[in-house]
Amino acid sequence: MRLQRTLVALTAVALLTAACGRSGSGVEEETGAGGAAGPAATGDFGDLRDICGPGDPKSSPAQGVTAEQIEVGVFTDMGFSKKSEFVDAAKVFTTWCNEAGGIKGRKLVANTRDSKLLEVRQRMIESCREDFALVGGGAALDAMGVKERLSCLLPAFPAQTSQVGNTGSELQFETVAGGPSYSPYGGFYTWLLKEAYPGSAENVGVISGDSPVTKVLELQTKQALTAAGGTVGYSELYPAQGVSDWTPYAQAIKSKGVKGLVFLGDFRSLAKLEQVLTNIDYKLDWIDANSNSYGPEFLQLAGPAVAGQNNLLDLGGVHPLEKADANPATRQVVELFKKHAPGKPVTLQVVRAFVAWTLFAKAASSCGDDLTRRCVVEAAAKETAWTGGGLQAPVDLSDSDAPAKCFNVEQATPDGWKPADFKPDTGAYRCNAPAIKFTDPGGKPLTLADVGKSMSDVK
Incomplete structure (x- = not known):
């Protein structure tokens, strides 16, 4: 990553992160200042049982682990982006878990690692000195710290990843569906181009923000669209x-007759583009707004263009937030936020973070008193259908490069985001996504061997 760029350009990179990291802005839950009573801290989350609870630990078997507590790091760009979702999720989850007894009696301590966009390496070095693992966070320029993480054998359970050097790297459990060799949007694009809007396949456009992160995503997107039966004409x-x-x-979009558009960038820019498209009386068959737009802010900014265009996005198998009442695990997140972080929004990043936190908690709890990095890594790798207690469609964590099988499509309406008519076949999801493998993924993830290590070094 070349960093000889202006601050303005770097701001854009941060704004584009959610799209590149396959996450999004989410749906805000309005709560009163006093919060709500919330569920009892039983240690059960969704359909997971006793992932937190009491115990009587005696030993200090690993860095960051004592008989009293477990220290984990939470990466965030909050100091730059001003978005605190990962930190909020860490506060809520650890508070709930500790009230239930902690991890077999050990208190969870979340250390905020604020990389402020450009300080990923510095924060990773700090985490290497203090933390047992990384849990429930993410950074825009995350590849800047992956070499240090692997060198110090630090396991990671991120809420999202962004750069190709980090996505799929070793000692990391990514609960977002789709390995680094495969497009996570194979099902979505195939549905768009072959079922929902087959007439659009002959002329699809791609607009990308000019940053190193999104240029890789653009390369991957064009390959996926072509493999799904589309022709990129713009x-x-x-x-x-x-x-x-x-x-x-x-x-240009109108003159070239573009029928479907993938927008890889900041949703604020997309809202402005759609306003102009609507004003010149040009409506595309569909616009892939990407999950960065999933939330009330995009709809407010787009205004009349919400009705003037057809915005769709793939949630990647995460249960829709606007349907939280229909899903116990999602409802539990909302209730926990009302209790422990009243007024804070429950976003897609928050849900992704909870999927990661629940994985870490279950794996760590299974290790009992002998909580080592090797034990927690081996325990997480046994999960072949991880849902975070029901927050998302199953993901096989035993294979770090498996293609995504499930997807679910949201559509923007003047009344908010709602599930589109994409013919789900497994609850809220459709799980027949074809595997679309990249011919050129734009790079490769770092491995332990790249830093002179192996799994035998993990203790």
């Missing part, structure tokens, strides 16, 4: 610092 970058007038882009 492709354009927009400056990382933003665009003052989206009219030339809208006119």
Whole structure:
């Protein structure tokens, strides 16, 4: 990653992170200042039983682990992005877990590792000195610290990953479906181009923010669209610092007859583009707004363009937040936030973080008093259908490079985001996604061998 870029350009990288990390803005839960009573701290989460609870630990078997507590690191770019979802999720989960007794009697302590966009390596070095593992976080430029993480044999359970050097790297359990060799959107694009809007397949456009992160995603997206039966007839970058007038882009889309558009960038920019498209009376068959747009802010910014265009996105198998009452695990997250972080929004990043926290808690609890890195890694690797207690469709964590099988599509409406008519076949999800393998993924994840280590070094 070359860092000889302006601060404005780096701001755009941060804004694009959620899209690149396959996460999103989410749906805000309005709560009163006093919060709500919330569920009892039983140690059960969703359909998971006793992932937190009492115990009588005696030993200090690993760095960051004593008889009293477990220290874990939570990466965030909060100091730069001003978004605190990962820190909020850590506070809520650890508070709930500790009230239930902790991890077999050990208190969870979450150390915030604020990388502030550019300080990933520095925070990783700190985490290597103090933490037992990384849990429930993420950073835009996460590849900057992966070499240090592997060198110090630090396991990671991230809420999201962003860069190709980190996604799929070793000693890491990514609960987002889709390994680094495969498109996570194979099911979504196939549904768009072959079922929902087959007439759009002949002319699809891709607009990307001009940053190293999104350029890799653009490369991957074009391969996935082509493999799904589409023809990319229009492709354009927009400056990382933003665009003052989206009219030339809208006119080019109209003049070229683009029927479907994948937008890889900041949802604020997408809202402005859609306003211009609507004003010049051009409606595409569909726009992939990406999960970064999943939340009320995009709809508010887009205004009349919400009705003027057809915005769709793939939640990647996460249960819709607007349907929380229909799903016990999602409802539990909402209730826990009302109790422990009243007024804070429950977003897609929050849910992703909880999926990671529950995995760590279950794996660590299974180790009992002898809580070592090797034990927690081996325990997590046994999960072949991980749902985070029911927060998402199953993901096989025993294979770090498995293709995504399930997807679910959301559609923007003036009344909010709602599930589209994508014909789910497994609850809220459709689980017949084809495996679309990249011919060129744009790089490869780092391995233990790359830093002169192996699994035998993990103790």
